[in-house]
Amino acid sequence: MSTVKLAVVYYSSTGTVHAMAKRLAEAGRQAGAEVRLRQVAELAPQEAIASNAAWSRHFDDTKDEPKATADDIVWADAVLFGTPTRYGNVSSQLKQFLDTLGPQWSQGLLSDKVYAGFTASMTAHGGQESTLLALYHTIHHFGGIIAAPGYTDPLKFADGNPYGVSHVTGGNNDAPLGEVELAALDHLAQRVVRIAGKLSA
Ligand SMILES: Cc1cc2nc3c(=O)[nH]c(=O)nc-3n(C[C@H](O)[C@H](O)[C@H](O)COP(=O)(O)O)c2cc1C
Numbered sequence: 001m002s003t004v005k006l007a008v009v010y011y012s013s014t015g016t017v018h019a020m021a022k023r024l025a026e027a028g029r030q031a032g033a034e035v036r037l038r039q040v041a042e043l044a045p046q047e048a049i050a051s052n053a054a055w056s057r058h059f060d061d062t063k064d065e066p067k068a069t070a071d072d073i074v075w076a077d078a079v080l081f082g083t084p085t086r087y088g089n090v091s092s093q094l095k096q097f098l099d100t101l102g103p104q105w106s107q108g109l110l111s112d113k114v115y116a117g118f119t120a121s122m123t124a125h126g127g128q129e130s131t132l133l134a135l136y137h138t139i140h141h142f143g144g145i146i147a148a149p150g151y152t153d154p155l156k157f158a159d160g161n162p163y164g165v166s167h168v169t170g171g172n173n174d175a176p177l178g179e180v181e182l183a184a185l186d187h188l189a190q191r192v193v194r195i196a197g198k199l200s201a
Helices: 014-028 046-048 051-061 069-076 092-099 104-105 128-142 181-198
Strands: 005-010 036-040 077-083 112-122 165-170
Touching: 005 014, 005 069, 005 092, 005 181, 014 036, 014 077, 014 112, 014 165, 014 181, 036 069, 046 051, 069 104, 077 092, 077 128, 077 181, 112 128, 112 181, 128 165, 165 181
Parallel strands: 005 036, 005 077, 077 112, 112 165
Antiparallel strands: none
């Protein structure tokens, strides 16, 4: 069986979704996949970034990381998309990336792959599920296969999000990932790699 190709494509302002993406990439590698970890380009004006110390710091720390391209999605057998929750919706930065994929969509190059999503919000619930469902609208249009985690493992009863994986950053927007979220991220990566492997077998 050929090695599964996993793309982890994310946007993050202040580092939370970036930390989730890194964990997914590592879990994907541990599961035997070849992994591309890719950040989508920042679109916010410099004044907006500069107004938030955590955002400025994260932007500077990660600005040289490889940027997502359409080829990363075409290349992959499985794709995990990550975005902070923005008013219960997908961030404009990730949406902009999705909106550049029209040429690949029209050629059917985004279909028949395994997809799932992950997100973070400041408050509990806070729009996490609506963000993931909004993300999945696009995947339906791709003809993608959404591998939502559901409650396919007892650990999903702890994190409680059957639509994907999510984290609550809390009032200071800096709560680190806990054991529950880390386990849910590992489970998501293992699951999409396993399903993509079965599909390509
Ligand atoms: C414009 C904007 C809208 C946001 N909307 C929500 C929201 O609807 N619900 C919520 O709980 N948090 C909301 N937040 C907080 C972010 O979701 C949180 O800061 C983010 O998940 C942190 O991820 P990051 O560190 O990867 O950027 C919002 C933040 C911004 C800047």
